[in-house]
Amino acid sequence: MPFKPVDTHLPAFNPFEKFGSEWALLTAGDSRGVNTMTVSWGCLGVLWNRDVATVYVRPQRYTKEFIDRTGRFTLSFYAPEHKAALGVLGRVSGRDEDKIARVGLTPIELGGDFAFEEAELVLACRVLYADEIDPKLFWDASCDERNYPEHDYHTAYVAEVERAYVRTQGAAQEGAL
Numbered sequence: 160m161p162f163k164p165v166d167t168h169l170p171a172f173n174p175f176e177k178f179g180s181e182w183a184l185l186t187a188g189d190s191r192g193v194n195t196m197t198v199s200w201g202c203l204g205v206l207w208n209r210d211v212a213t214v215y216v217r218p219q220r221y222t223k224e225f226i227d228r229t230g231r232f233t234l235s236f237y238a239p240e241h242k243a244a245l246g247v248l249g250r251v252s253g254r255d256e257d258k259i260a261r262v263g264l265t266p267i268e269l270g271g272d273f274a275f276e277e278a279e280l281v282l283a284c285r286v287l288y289a290d291e292i293d294p295k296l297f298w299d300a301s302c303d304e305r306n307y308p309e310h311d312y313h314t315a316y317v318a319e320v321e322r323a324y325v326r327t328q329g330a331a332q333e334g335a336l
């Protein structure tokens with residue numbers, strides 16, 4: 160297996176860089192199929208005494224159907240050479256074409272969850288809580304105005320980070336995260 164399990168308390172992980180600048184893939188699936196999409200909005204932290212990841216998914220995303228069906232997802236992080244692939248996966252819907260084949264990433268199953276062999280780091284997550292952003296609750300109306308002209312409010316998924324893996328073949332090592 161090209162990955163090894165590591166402590167979920169990652170020794171070096173800058174969430175602002177990892178999500179905001181480098182982006183991640185949010186992947187979910189089961190025996191019926193797998194889908195993935197690029198995300199740049201996300202959080203890692205602690206809630207309800209658990210290590211959690213929170214992701215934000217608009218209602219029209221095909222990946223949302225897979226998360227809602229399985230209650231699970233992975234977040235996977237990549238070296239810069241894969242950024243173009245993440246760009247495509249964040250522009251094309253799996254509803255319309257086999258975008259995973261198009262970008263040439265290799266799906267892999269990790270303990271029943273799905274990610275891609277090319278990842279440097281994979282977090283396997285189980286959904287604990289989900290709720291749709293409620294426009295009535297914005298304290299700063301500009302967040303609503305700037306991000307939701309179509310009123311397609313994200314669902315926030317708070318998920319327990321159950322396992323973490325780093326790639327052992329081809330470059331990535333723990334210290335390089």
Ligand SMILES: Cc1cc2nc3c(=O)[nH]c(=O)nc-3n(C[C@H](O)[C@H](O)[C@H](O)COP(=O)(O)O)c2cc1C
Nearest residue numbers: 196197198199200216217221222249250251252253
């Ligand atoms: C850099 C980048 C970041 C993105 N972040 C998010 C996000 O956090 N939440 C979201 O719902 N969509 C986000 N998207 C859009 C989805 O990745 C995109 O709509 C994708 O095609 C959905 O694929 P799907 O329909 O196969 O699930 C992002 C796109 C890009 C390019």
